[in-house]
Amino acid sequence: MEKYGYIRVSAKDQNPERQFIALQEYQIQQRNIYVDRMSGSNFLRPQYRKMLLRLKRGDLMIIKSIDRLGRNYGEILEQWRTITKEIGANIRVLDMPLLNTDSCHADLTGIFISDLVLQILAYVAETERCFIKQRQAEGIAAAKARGVKFGSKRAELPEAFERYYERWSQGHISLRDAATELHMSHSTFYRRCQEIKCQKEIQDKENCCKG
Secondary structure, three states: OOEEEEEEEOOOOOOOHHHHHHHHOOOOOHHHEEEEEOOOOOOOOHHHHHHHHHOOOOOEEEEOOHHHHOOOHHHHHHHHHHHHHHHOOEEEEOOOHHHOOOHHHOOHHHHHHHHHHHHHHHHHHHHHHHHHHHHHHHHHHHHHHOOOOOOOOOOOOOOOHHHHHHHHHOOOOOHHHHHHHOOOOHHHHHHHHHHHHHHHHHHHHHHHHHO
């Protein structure tokens, strides 16, 4: 089993020392520690990609906290599935042991618990994102009513977007494959999907209240 450490800071002037210190006690070889200095909004990170190419079944990837892996929870779930299910490696999150898939969590019950906790975290994060977007939309609507003008018109969605959104939301296609088919960036596809999802949730709540 090889141990790998992954560290991410959001900007070049941020210091990753705290994350290095947290990984020291796990005796990870220096060549197996990968550091990215960029946003956590997507997974197009060079060092993260290099680490994935080296990961193999039975290996262990260690991170300080789940937000070091990323802030886009849709892609975190996708990457978590890739690492634990497709590659067959384990993940250890130092700040949240319930997410660990190794050691005492290696049995089916432990894996189920870690997956469930991750799903709950993703749900809470996305719900909060929906509330934030709703408040933003309400603020924008109020500003427009006052005559405030906003930036340039957003790009039109591809004609097949709705179909791929439905396939992705039902688990029939991965986020990455759907975005590639639509010639969109992964982050843009995911963002527009979340906008549609939030809009539908808001409409459902309104309809429920009316009923």
